[in-house]
Amino acid sequence: MTSALSAEGLHTYYGKSHILHGVSLDVAEGKITALLGRNGAGKTTALRTIMGLWRASQGKIMLDAGNAAPARDGNTIFEEVERDGIGVVSQKYLPGTRLVRAFNTLNYKIFESEANRPDPKLAVPIAGDGPEAVQVAAGLVRDAGFDPVVVGKLVDAKRFQRGTPGYGQNVTAAEFRQKLSLTP
Numbered sequence: 001m002t003s004a005l006s007a008e009g010l011h012t013y014y015g016k017s018h019i020l021h022g023v024s025l026d027v028a029e030g031k032i033t034a035l036l037g038r039n040g041a042g043k044t045t046a047l048r049t050i051m052g053l054w055r056a057s058q059g060k061i062m063l064d065a066g067n068a069a070p071a072r073d074g075n076t077i078f079e080e081v082e083r084d085g086i087g088v089v090s091q092k093y094l095p096g097t098r099l100v101r102a103f104n105t106l107n108y109k110i111f112e113s114e115a116n117r118p119d120p121k122l123a124v125p126i127a128g129d130g131p132e133a134v135q136v137a138a139g140l141v142r143d144a145g146f147d148p149v150v151v152g153k154l155v156d157a158k159r160f161q162r163g164t165p166g167y168g169q170n171v172t173a174a175e176f177r178q179k180l181s182l183t184p
Helices: 043-050 075-084 086-093 108-114 131-143 154-160 173-179
Strands: 003-014 017-028 058-061 123-128 147-152
Touching: 003 043, 017 043, 075 086, 086 154, 123 131, 123 154, 123 173, 131 147, 147 154, 147 173
Parallel strands: 123 147
Antiparallel strands: 003 017, 003 058
C-alpha cells in the first residue's frame, strides 16, 4: 500500500527532555489514521514534529501538510512563518530532510469529497528544494486523485500558505497557475 505520509525514526527533544524515541508512522493513501496514547505520551509532539513546527533531531519526513496557527503553536512560530514563509521555517526545524510542502491549502473535507473527481482535477500546490522529493510528492498528489502544481522551491511555499492568494483555492490546476501567474 502506498503511503501518503511517512515519518521514520523520529527523535524530538523539548529542552533537555527526550520526548519522542524513534517514532515511525505511515499514513496509507485513502485511509484514516489515528494517533492514540495517554496524556504526556508524545502525541502532540509527534504531530508538531511531522508538521514541521518542532525540530526532529533524527529521522526523515517527506511531506509537510501543516500550517502554523497561533492558538495551537504560539505567536513566536506563527510570526516566524508570517515573516519568513512556511517552507523556510519548516526546513529550519527539520534540517537534513527532503521536505516538500503539499496538501496544506484546503480543508480535509474538500480533499475527501474531491479526490478522484472527473477531469479537470482539483489543484494541489507543492514546493520543495529536492527535485526527486518533489517528484515523489507529485506522484502522491496524483495517486490521491488530484493535479499537482509545482510552485517552486520551499521558499516559494509562502505563495500558498495561509493568508496568501494561493491558499484556500478550490480550483483546477490551470486556474491555480493563472492565479499565481505560473507557467504551464
